[in-house]
Amino acid sequence: MTERIPSSGTSTATAAAGQDDRPPPPRLAYDRHTWKEIAHLLANLPVALLGFTYVVAAMFTGFGLTITVIGFPLLAAALMGARLLGRMERARARALLGVRVDEPSRLPLRGAGGLLQRLWMSLKDPVGWRTVLYEFIRLPWGVLTFTITLTSLFVLWPVLPFVARGLANADRAMVRALLSPSDELERRIAELESDRGVVVDTAAADLRRIERDLHDGAQARLVALAMGLGLAKEKVLEDPDAAAAMVEEAHGEVKLALQELRDLARGIHPAVLTDRGLDAALSAVSSRCTVPVKVTVDLPARPAAAIEGIAYFTVSELLQNVSKHSAAKSASVDVWRTNDRLLIQVWDDGRGGASLDGGTGMKGLAERLDAVDGLFVLESPEGGPTTVTAELPWRDRTGASGAANR
Secondary structure, three states: OEEEEOOOOOOOHHHHHHHHOOOOOOOOOOOHHHHHHHHHHHHHHHHHHHHHHHHHHHHHHHHHOOOOOOHHHHHHHHHHHHHHHHHHHHHHHHHHOOOOOOOOOOOOOOOOOOHHHHHHHHHOOHHHHHHHHHHHHHHHHHHHHHHHHHHHHHOOHHHHHHHHHHHHHHHHHHHHHHHOOOHHHHHHHHHHHHHHHHHHHHHHHHHHHHHHHHHHHHHHHHHHHHHHHHHHHHHOOOOHHHHHHHHHHHHHHHHHHHHHHHHHHHHHOOHHHHHHOHHHHHHHHHHOOOOOEEEEEEOOOOEOHHHHHHHHHHHHHHHHHHHHHHOOOOEEEEEEEEOOEEEEEEEEOOOOOOOOOOOOOHHHHHHHHHOOOOEEEEEOOOOOOEEEEEEEEOOEOOHHHHHHHO
16 A cells, blocks of 8 residues: 655646536537637627726836836736736636636735835736736737637638637637646645645644643652652651651652653754754664664765754654554664655564554654655555655755754
């Protein structure tokens, strides 16, 4: 069984829609598709005149006034208006041509910071500029399609369905090429919105875990320690032997509390990872596994601290799964770099049958890797072995982060 969780994306949605919204082949007898295409072609001229007039008036006014303060805001407003024209054109193409084109995402102006940043974001909006180009080339095309369609209604009406289909197909191509969302940009926006939710949920879960561990572990022991020391203080003069026993017991509680705090700190970010890197940290975590683990780390340098931490906790979680669920006799961990990717592979000879929804935490690992443009691949056939391959983007460790870690 192989399960692969790549970075999320919707780049194929537009292509798939383009395959599904094609009308049936044209026929000599006029059907509803032909009449819709004729209506669209006849409406091209008045709609193109409206769009061309707006673009010429708004854009040239904005360009002409760029020598003043108000020129750039006028250009930004003109591009926002062009977005509205593009929305109307997509609606017309959807109704008359059956072209299903996704609506572009709104510009995230509220989170863009100051006024200048919002202005710059509006000025470099690719959706607005492509709509401006669309409206520019539509006027000659609108005159051509209106003339041919109107003439064919009276002169070439027997073959008008085929003529209309050819002209409408050109319209469909222009709509898809110039009025569709920017595939890469829209895909990245959707990914970042999804990843932001995953990161926020993960951080909240980690904070709750740390709070629970502190409350149930070290805090409870420190409370008991304070009470024990208070009782010992009261008995110092009355019963020195009992007070000494209480102090000895409190000393043991202090050791246990310190150990729990060390374990908690190791769970947040182990000191050995900060001081000595992945090789030593993974060797330490593998020594706590109930299965003999061979660790091989082949890295030319240390990656960025964030990537290093994600790699460590990924291996740590996978080795915990090996200890709890695999019934394996041996396991291995390999870490290496290929181009701009950090690759991790954890293998065990256990019984297999692992899955992302099997309650072993692998789905959470996959989501965490996906949140940083990573990749998670699980191969675990029934009977084993199980191989988990994880990829992370490689980022070099900067001098500042290295100094902070030291």
